[in-house]
Amino acid sequence: MNILIASRELQGVTASGGIGVYVRQWAQDLAQAGHEVRILSKGLASQGTMIDSVAVDFVQADPRFRDEAMGYAFALYEKILALTSSQPWDLIEFPDYLAEGYFTIKAKRLLGQFARTTLRVHGHMSLELCDRINQEIPRSDRQRIYALERYAMQYCDVLTAPSVGLAEIYEDQFKRNVLVTRHPLPNWQPLAGKRERKGPATLVYVGRLEYRKGIDLLLRACLPLWESQMDFRLQLIGQDTHYRGQSFQRYLLSSLPSEFWDRVEFVGTVNREALRDYYAQAHAVVFPSRFENWPNVCLEAMRMGVPIIGSKWGGMREMLEEGAGILINPEHQPSFSVAIAQVLTDSELANTLAEAAQARVVALQADPDAVLAKIVKELPPTRKGGIPPYPQRLSVIIEPQSDHGEPEMVKSLAAKAFVEEIMVAQWPKALSLPDHVVWREEARDPWSAAENALGDFVVVIGNGEQWAWDFLEQAVKTLACVPELSAVYGWVETDAGILEVPEDLDLTRVLVPSQAWARGVVRKKVLAAPAEDAPAGVLPQWDMLISLAMQGLKAELLPTTSVRGLRVDDDKIGLMWEQHAELLGQSGLATLIAVKDPSQPYGLLRPAWLRGMARLAPPRLVRWVKQWRKEEGGRG
CATH class of the missing domain: 3.40.50.2000 (Glycogen Phosphorylase B;)
Incomplete structure (x- = not known):
């Protein structure tokens, strides 16, 4: 088999703990068993190296991301893409810790990449689990890493752990099967004879x-x-x-x-x-x-x-x-x-x-071939359905702007085969369009117009926004192939070249003021009319996000840029938070607005720590903690 092992840690090469020791020994055992093995690790070297007859390539975090963990995961994904273009991989392994496989796993789930490759996440203990046991009160950056770790473990092809204890914790948390696969043994020779005990x-x-x-x-x-x-x-x-x-x-x-x-x-x-x-x-x-x-x-x-x-x-x-x-x-x-x-x-x-x-x-x-056979046997069935039998199309709603941009934008959109219609709100101007594109002039606000859209999916393009058309095409394909998703969105590239990346999991997190950069494509059938009390000039998708969040519907980030040069008005977002705070609280989302960070505009709304602990702690770990306190007279 062709096997790629990703790990920031690599014993003897990079800063390393137990993960790095495992990776080096595991790669060596696989290579000795006749498999083609390559390691991807974190480092500054422009060229790779060899260790124990195994090739090692180095990856640096993408500096455009504010979060180093996310920047490293994306750089790793791009490196894996480049390697896959020249050599197919049967298995790619990532550690659970710091979610190195986040973007690669997302790309397989949403973009159809790595279709013939098994993506394995192996449990060493996630940062979230370590922090919980260490009594660490997580900052917002660590909470974001927790979210990445959960996504990678939830959607990887195979989730494994070396101990029954960790496997049971992850099974409780993710409600999926976790294979128990042992670690290779260190190649140290045992001490000869009985031990002589001298001195203190x-x-x-x-x-x-x-x-x-x-x-x-x-x-x-x-x-x-x-x-x-x-x-x-x-x-x-x-x-x-x-x-x-x-x-x-x-x-x-x-x-x-x-x-x-x-x-x-x-x-x-x-x-x-x-x-x-x-x-x-x-x-x-x-x-x-x-x-x-x-x-x-x-x-x-x-x-x-x-x-x-x-x-x-x-x-x-x-x-x-x-x-x-x-x-x-x-x-x-x-x-x-x-x-x-x-x-x-x-x-x-x-x-x-x-x-x-x-x-x-x-x-x-651990016998390498036996471990690999166990992993292959665990593979889930291929997703059924695929592309629907009829072409699914996009309705584009363009908000008005002063005096430039629309004609060129409309012409570019009209040339896309996936575009069903173009609606321009409050902007009556006719252009020559292809036969398959419907042109409509709408006097209402964009999201009211969306209710009458002809396409299967809808996107609103705001004033002066520079959209990446390849994102729109990929969004249509993803929504067509992943029916459980109600919307997809990309990250926003600022004028300074920094990527503002909304989180996954649920849309309530996208609504947090410092996170409300979502610009996405929405499934038409889940849209609802906007709130009557919405102040003028708010972000066009606010009401759509509120609607989806309240319905419990899912949306996800696509690993690509959707809009360039977007600016977000935190004052308007803060106003919307105030207007919808009671609604969100009544719907069980109150933990999102329980603790505010005064260093952020309108407070970065974080999950309340105590409620978060009660909600996130795996039940089996809680039971073990209680058992500690009972056994042998232990104190709690």
């Missing part, structure tokens, strides 16, 4: 220093042992992060009496060779996460034959079966402390755990 005991943690990893719970479990004069050192290996306005390292020290600070060594990040040495010298390793997917560091420790204490919440419950480690509830300090004391003082137990870990890890080996 050393307990090692490997991973980022962040709240979800449970290092604060680890210190809480170590404290009573140190207070009882038990002699051991704790080494924390990994990058520091921020938590509650300070570094997490500082937060950890503030929770520990100063007389024990010398028992804790903050090692920081280390390279792979040095990490192997730390494993070799450790008396035991500990991974006390509040939730963990399928940690590569645990696989490494198992491979090396190091005794392991691991959290039962997530993938390590599966990894450490058959006595391969001590599973603990990290929230329950007494039992956690006992586990640490036992593994550091009982040599026979430590050797038994090490041998069991080395035996167990062999059973976790």
Whole structure:
């Protein structure tokens, strides 16, 4: 198979965590199994490189996007398009984290591209899930990334995860099947013979220093042992992060009496060779996460034959079966402390755990061909229906403008085969048009005129707007082929070359003042008459968007420019928000207007955090949190 793997992270090449370690090993295993493999990663190099006999190309984020994550996803999509023109790909894999596959998956769903390619999203833990466990209060930029991640996981061809725990969370969230596919094992050689334990005991943690990893719970479990004069050192290996306005390292020290600070060594990040040495010298390793997917560091420790204490919440419950480690509830300090004391003082137990870990890890080996066969078997059936049996056409309504532009605009539109009719509101001027195009003069406002449109789809072109005609053609094709959509819209390119990109998910998000850049094509049959109280001069599609939002109908962003040089009047949008606030609140959309950001015109309307947590938290994760508080006397 021809396989393309996309990942910002790539161990040994770019800044990398667990995703980068997985990608490098997975690509190597696939190549050794005889598959053609290529990696796309984030980097500044204009030319690619080779690593482990696998070609690597580098991609930079498109600077026209305000959001780096979206700019990178679009640049990646364009790179994949270029590569596909010279070589077909059977499988393209993206991580769930930061939604790298967002535009590529959207292009397959809406534009029909990559029709013969399987698009896989593999679960490592999305930013949204990490932030939720880390108690991160999301800024608007992070909320936008959450939306991209959800879209990619909802509409990819195959969604996979290495652990049953993460698969169940995603199944609850997206109401779709999630395949469990294991990760490849690290190619490290195990330590020979039984481990000799000399000198003061050393307990090692490997991973980022962040709240979800449970290092604060680890210190809480170590404290009573140190207070009882038990002699051991704790080494924390990994990058520091921020938590509650300070570094997490500082937060950890503030929770520990100063007389024990010398028992804790903050090692920081280390390279792979040095990490192997730390494993070799450790008396035991500990991974006390509040939730963990399928940690590569645990696989490494198992491979090396190091005794392991691991959290039962997530993938390590599966990894450490058959006595391969001590599973603990990290929230329950007494039992956690006992586990640490036992593994550091009982040599026979430590050797038994090490041998069991080395035996167990062999059973976790992922066979590349078996994984690929499982993915291919999971592929959904080809979308039925396709292009309708009759040509579907577009009605174009042109708003009046002063003294230039319309004749040229009308002539350009009339030359398009997909245009059914052209209506000009309050602008009686006749032109010579092709026979298939109907010309109508309308004295009413544009959206009232739309009710009598002849075409299957309708678009209103505002004063002085410079439309991309290829967007209109693609919009007609998309709506014809994707019947569940009521409207599609593109992004707007400003005079400064910046792209203003409306969000997906639902039209209420497009209505947010700083997001109300939607210029789209609408399915005629879902249009409703505009509100009678609409002030003069508002954006022409405001009432259409209100109508679609209230009906719960879907609209999506097409990955292309719809209008160039558009300017939005935030005052008018703010006025419309005020007039419709009660209506939106009554319809269950009140969370969108519950919290305002004073730095934005009329307030950037964000989902209320507390309601958002209750609404978005996957039910199974909530159940696990409740279970923590009950088991073994744990505190909540």
